[in-house]
Amino acid sequence: MTELRDVERDLDRFRGRLIAAAVFVLLAFGLLAARLVYLQVLRHDELATQAEANRIAVVPIVPNRGLIVDRNGVVLATNYSAYTLEITPSRIPGGSAALEPLIDTLAQIVEIGPRDRRRFKRLLEEGKSFESLPIRTKLSDEEVARFTAQRFRFPGVDVKARLFRNYPLGDTGSHLLGYIGRINQAEKRAMDDWSEEDLGNYKGTEYIGKLGLEQSYERELHGTTGFEEVETSAGGRAVRRLKSHPPTPGNTLVLSIDIKLQALVEEMFGERRGALVAIDPRNGEVLAFVSKPTFDPNLFVDGIDVESWRELNESIDKPLLNRALRGTYPPGSTFKPFMAMAALNSGKRAAGTIINDGGTFVFGNHVFRSHGDKGEGPVDMVRSIVRSSNVYYYSLANEMGVDLMHDQLAPFGFGQRTGIDVEGEVTGVLPSTAWKKRVYKKPEQQRWYAGETISLGIGQGYNNFTMLQLASATATLVSGGQRFRPRLVREIEDVITRERRQIANDALEPLPLQPEHVALIRRALHGVTQEGTSTRVFMGAPYQSGGKTGTAQAVGVKAGEKYNASKLEEHQRDHSLYTAMAPVDAPTVALAVIVENSGFGAEAAAPIARRVFDYLLAGQYPSEEDMAAVKIGKAAAPIGTPRRAADVPLPGQAAPALPPVAETTPPPAEKVALR
Template sequence: MFEFKKTSHHQKRRIVLRIWVAGVFALLCFGALLGRLWFLQVDRYEGLAARADQNRIAVVPIPPRRGEIVDRNGVVLARNYRDYTLEVTPAHVGNMTKMLNALEQVVYLSPLDRRRFKQRLSQTGRYSHVLLRNNLNDTEAAWFAAHAYKFPGVELRARWVREYPQGESAAHVLGFVGRISEADLATLDEEGRSGNYRGTNAIGKKGIEKTWEESLHGRTGLEEVEVTAAGRPVRTLRRVDPVPGSNLVLSLDIGLQKEAEKLFEGKRGALVAIDPKTGDVLAFVSAPSFDPNLFIDGIDVENWRKLNESPDHPLIDRPLYGTYPIGSTYKPFVALAALELGKRTATQRIPDPGYFEFGGQKFRNAAGAVYGPTDMHRALVVSSDTYFFSLGPEIGVNALHDFTKQFGFGQITGIDLDGERRGVLPSTEWKRHAYKKPEQQRWYAGETVSVAVGQGYNAFTLLQLAQATAVLANDGVYMKPHLVSLVENPLNGKAVRTVTKPSYTIPLKPENLKVVKDALVDVVRYGTARRAFVGAKYQAAGKTGTAQVYSLKGAKYHVGSVDERLRDHALFMAYAPADNPRIALALIVENGGWGATVAAPIARQVFDYWLSPDRKENENEVTMPASLTDALPTARGPIAPPPAADNADTSPHVPAGAADDVPEESPDAVVRPEDQPPDEEEDPQDPVAPNTTRGPARALTLTESRATERP
């Protein structure tokens, strides 16, 4: 009996102990849960709440509308339109092939769409949006929207798409936009601008679209959207509207542009027309051209090959990138240099027997023409090579370099386009840097002879020649050339002019300017360009030129026996009206022949169009808000010093000899064709350039480059 009571007592104690242990354990568990709850709800609340919101709230970027581009009269050159696209997020799609086959029953997918999609798919991450199809019409978009629930991971989106309604016209000016590449993203990251391109798939690649990208793009907005676990939107929580890009008003006149482009149909060449008083670029032609619309969503292989492999190189921006010896169009600036530097007076006569002899070599006039005693005025009018040959050693290459660079030769003009080349304005310093061998670094006096007639090492862009012509027409006042005249704020409509005052003024003596300008007027009245301007209702001033393309090494030049692409380039520089210039231009027709017969007639038609009394007077002014008109300074603003010493191109340029226009008949001209002297061996000790100016020497002038990768 006692043992039974004792056993019962032990069992009770054991049960009580177990209850206490279980209770303590339960309390500890509940304490742990409470502690965890406090940790999550109090200590980690902010971080976890933010993560929960990120899972619940999707931040959707809203790309801005790209700014539009119009010409000086408001004609649209680049605009935007709404487009629907289908984009796929690979991570949310199960079987990609099965999805594409099913989707094809709802929306048409071409073999090209599928091929491009697979290519993009291999280049992007699983959670990135990959473009499947663009340019959906309203019917296709509505049909897919009704069946969208069947295709998880496929999203219908609206976007702004760039369009160039003028097609090939002014393509090199406008450039184009294209898909953002890895290189573009890297650049945006370095500049800290990648955040502003969320949701945007296009960026400026060339031309105005590239140089004014930051203004044109605008500022990206955002939308915070509450979504379900399946990713479906429930409601919009917050929205920040995007800021559209600025609109650009170009100085370009699309009517004049198309007129000039029509004159280059079937030809290769370039033309730049500038308003001397403002620096407005009125026309900017590079022929042949291309259609920028091809590049918007990525150019196809066939069209890319046509453009990239064409022997005419339509993708090269000739006025900006092509460098040429400019022949006799350089002579007005050489004459002005001689007057300003006191090397020769305007009335001083130089005998012209048809050649200039220097260092035992003869440098001959074009076609062997003989002009007899010639002063500066007559030398410019009839384009006497002998007169300017003789000026070269008198002025010296360094003095000529320092003087002509003030007009923009061999300098970066700073025009608002990418890819501008400096060209070559030769000097002794330039040659020392351009060549490695000591014997090549030496400057020979005979090389200055060729440089004085615009040949030799001279290699300038057409933009530089046009700018120099505009500065000459404007009496030495240098207005920076520009294509964008006004930048319009899309929010308040206010416009700001980009160039308002001269960069500097070249201190030129009025009497010296008059000598050169009067001669340029007589070039059009009685000289080499007279036939092109017969019957003109205005008085123009200009100078013809012919640039050689390859070296004949003493042989005679016969057009019929030379391959078409090796014939001379035809050039012309001019401004009009002569007494109050409203337009200055320079143009080149590659392998066109003589400037007087090929280039000058093109300039005549451009002048006829621009100076026609039928054109409205207000079309000559860039549209501008009245509030800004009174605030603009005059064209002849404060005088500033010339630019600092240039850093000329250091790439070697093949030297060339003298070439000029075939002079038209004049009472004093006697044509005496003579045989060219035989070639001689090079002599490093010869004070004249070794084998560089013996007879008409020609050098390839347009830098032909082929793109190595697709845009």
């Protein structure tokens, strides 16, 4: 049977389909053309920039960190370049499980010790897997060559050239300088609040100042980050450098510190703990800023290992505690000259008022004792300081009351931060009735008892100050009320222009001290060195100085018991303090020093102060024999042949072959009571 088809209808249907297909194709090509116009014309500039960015990488160039030098130009902190072997954990085939085998294999090519492994483990715990972490620092050229030859075996491992901070004098001035370390997660979160400009300047930066001047002057020391544009391959490797903008190194800090004096004081402490701050009363410049024991800041440069950190952090001697800035102590009898000035200013007691020191002061049913069981007899204000009469100041404290004492002594800076240019300073405590209500919770604890006032007069009780506060207050007292914020940095030198910018240290509003009152206090302090508690120490000094010894309790003694050092643990024994100034007529240096748990002020602290003055005012450095005696607290006036300070090398430096100065033998020592 033959099928009949409508050819004309089929042709119409075919033509319709052909037209539809043609329209679809034309529409598709139209869309492609429109998209092409959109991409090639309308978005040409934007996409061209993105394409260029895929080909060109902008790499930050971290600047050299600025130098730190002392007042004489001695370099205290500098940089050097070295190669580092680094691992990026996220790029290691096999993940974290493959890290240990990888390190073991690397150890066959370059030496990787237990300390390196411990440091890497700590950095891995603190950081993120995509960060490049050092497994070994300071590679030799031979080690770099050995690894480079086998680099193909270790994806995720690379050698990088890095700058390392170096502290040439080791632990000398460590608390002053501080150290740098890798930026941790908390610091990264804090940096999120920085401005875009500041944050951009830290691109590529992995290390910042963590303590001391390194932290406080971070922005000055960091410099300005540079950059370079590098053409990269599809695999991300640099092919060629297109252009670069060099970084600007950080500025140089010029300190007011004399690092040779700093090293001398640190050596005189020996194995003992303590602090010393020496200030120029004329401008507030800090000449020495010592805290003992010290630590080596070089340990922190490439990441301190766990054992070294534990040794520093858990030591009973607390070597990481900056005692000059954060250690607070009762001032003991060094507080008495300030009490005398408070009495004169307030009119509570005249200089000529005589108080009979019979060895005890009775208040209520409590007996407050003087030194031993023997009193000083009748004493006026000058003699009360020279002979360090406790009874005189027990009675004065009772007459003044705690709040008047607070109001008179707070202007000297006690119980508040001095504003020194380094972070971490504590306030200390200058008590008052308001302070006690603010600090304590229970009503019975908030109440001020009259008996608590008595011991404040001799620098005990709630009184607790830093050596920085005590030195600054002494500078204010002996300068007639002139006040400055203590400064460690003297100038900042621009690394490009070499111009030095003086750090502003304008005088604060002076205290309204009467010149005759200041002269009386100076005369009394000078008397301490001539006929008082530090006579033996300052015999034969070629200058006139003034000072005040102090002995401060580290732990309380029960009522009715006498202090006996031999029955106490070493860390429970009394502290030895000394405050001093020189020359008497026009002081150029004021200091405060404490030697922890070392007994009377004249035995341990005053000999250190004497040698500081010998260095600054006479250019003398202790003989080796004298140094040995000072370090163990067995010194009075200097012994042996003093060396010229200019001839003594810094730690780690060779001594110049120059003759010593002529020997000066002090006159025979007389026995005096130690206070």
